[in-house]
Amino acid sequence: xxxxxxxxxxxxxxxxxxxxxxxxxxxxxxxxxxxxxxxxxxxxxxxxxxxxxxxxxxxxxxxxxxxxxxxxxxxxxxxxxxxxxxxxxxxxxxxxxxxxxxxxxxxxxxxxxxxxxxxxxxxxxxxxxxxxxxxxxxxxxxxxxxxxxxxxxxxxxxxxxxxxxxxxxxxxxxxxxxxxxxxxxxxxxxxxxxxxxxxxxxxxxx
Amino acid sequence: xxxxxxxxxxxxxxxxxxxxxxxxxxxxxxxxxxxxxxxxxxxxxxxxxxxxxxxxxxxxxxxxxxxxxxxxxxxxxxxxxxxxxxxxxxxxxxxxxxxxxxxxxxxxxxxxxxxxxxxxxxxxxxxxxxxxxxxxxxxxxxxxxxxxxxxxxxxxxxxxxxxxxxxxxxxxxxxxxxxxxxxxxxxxxxxxxxxxxxxxxxxxxx
Numbered sequence: 001x002x003x004x005x006x007x008x009x010x011x012x013x014x015x016x017x018x019x020x021x022x023x024x025x026x027x028x029x030x031x032x033x034x035x036x037x038x039x040x041x042x043x044x045x046x047x048x049x050x051x052x053x054x055x056x057x058x059x060x061x062x063x064x065x066x067x068x069x070x071x072x073x074x075x076x077x078x079x080x081x082x083x084x085x086x087x088x089x090x091x092x093x094x095x096x097x098x099x100x101x102x103x104x105x106x107x108x109x110x111x112x113x114x115x116x117x118x119x120x121x122x123x124x125x126x127x128x129x130x131x132x133x134x135x136x137x138x139x140x141x142x143x144x145x146x147x148x149x150x151x152x153x154x155x156x157x158x159x160x161x162x163x164x165x166x167x168x169x170x171x172x173x174x175x176x177x178x179x180x181x182x183x184x185x186x187x188x189x190x191x192x193x194x195x196x197x198x199x200x201x202x203x204x205x206x
Numbered sequence: 207x208x209x210x211x212x213x214x215x216x217x218x219x220x221x222x223x224x225x226x227x228x229x230x231x232x233x234x235x236x237x238x239x240x241x242x243x244x245x246x247x248x249x250x251x252x253x254x255x256x257x258x259x260x261x262x263x264x265x266x267x268x269x270x271x272x273x274x275x276x277x278x279x280x281x282x283x284x285x286x287x288x289x290x291x292x293x294x295x296x297x298x299x300x301x302x303x304x305x306x307x308x309x310x311x312x313x314x315x316x317x318x319x320x321x322x323x324x325x326x327x328x329x330x331x332x333x334x335x336x337x338x339x340x341x342x343x344x345x346x347x348x349x350x351x352x353x354x355x356x357x358x359x360x361x362x363x364x365x366x367x368x369x370x371x372x373x374x375x376x377x378x379x380x381x382x383x384x385x386x387x388x389x390x391x392x393x394x395x396x397x398x399x400x401x402x403x404x405x406x407x408x409x410x411x412x
Contacts, residue, residue, distance in 0.1 A: 012368075012408075013382035014220045030387065162218075166394050166408060170387040176219035181236070181376040188372050191399035198397050198406060202218075202372060 015169040023085035037196035047092035071134025076147035077101040221375040229291035243402035253298035277340025282353035283307040
């Protein structure tokens with residue numbers, strides 16, 4: 001059965017990006033360090049059309065599994081704007097991506113199967129379309145934090161994964177900022193660790 | 207070799223206590239839930255003189271190991287004030303506890319080997335005394351967050367453990383609030399998970 005999930009990297013102090021992020025500073029000051037473990041892996045580098053990377057380890061396997069389960073993405077406008085300026089021509093999705101924005105824009109097709117659709121519909125209707133596109137696969141709420149919060153508040157998240165990098169950021173964008181604690185109950189599904197990162201996977205309890 | 211460490215339970219969103227904590231509301235609103243996994247274990251209940259609890263599982267073993275390594279504690283005044291009003295007669299330490307406070311007060315001896323010493327010396331001098339008391343065992347910086355921050359800022363922490371409960375608190379006291387990210391570099395030492403909590407252990411890199 002198709003699931004709705006989010007999957008984000010964080011610092012140990014809970015930030016998904018550093019401060020001062022934007023087109024010219026993707027992921028904010030120091031934010032890229034959250035994803036050092038990913039950039040070391042072949043499975044992630046491939047999604048960006050990059051050479052090299054490690055294989056045959058837990059981190060690489062986990063990235064492979066995540067990308068394999070995604071049939072469609074939903075993301076906020078700010079994440080898209082930042083990504084648009086920085087993703088390579090082969091954007092790292094390979095499936096439809098719904099961008100929540102009031103800006104009218106025609107679908108934008110990229111190499112490798114990524115198509116960005118721009119929509120100002122409510123999140124329930126957008127999710128319906130993403131689910132239709134995803135078929136048996138899952139729908140990933142890609143981010144940023146505000147978009148994830150909207151889906152949590154609406155009770156639409158069924159699973160989530162957090163990859164905790166062994167760094168502090170001290171400031172920036174917190175994953176769980178402004179989330180009502182009563183909106184998200186969950187249990188531990190899986191914990192996997194490598195020398196570089198700790199992968200936590202949770203199932204939401206309705 | 208004797209080590210200086212801290213060891214705290216947090217919510218998934220990084221709080222070590224809920225809001226509105228104090229004598230009459232230890233750990234703040236909802237904060238006790240951070241420690242549900244501990245109260246289920248015999249090894250923790252014993253430190254409080256409580257009956258019952260589970261044995262023969264990872265959580266119980268980890269608590270046993272932690273208490274076994276502690277030769278002395280250092281804690282902030284607010285943590286003491288909250289604890290003083292709520293700990294049972296057999297306080298859950300069994301070793302010397304240095305309380306950082308400007309209040310003059312004679313040492314306070316409790317059942318089971320706990321002795322509270324009240325001091326307004328600087329943290330370096332307090333640590334010297336705690337280390338002397340601890341001998342081959344380790345010194346735990348017990349909390350709260352502000353006291354832990356002082357020891358991090360001074361570069362005195364050598365290891366730390368975080369036990370992440372599968373809950374959100376949304377507000378309260380954050381473990382890593384106000385910590386300069388450049389003051390704490392670390393690597394992953396050990397990750398152990400149970401259905402109730404995820405135990406992360408880090409070694410500080412100088």
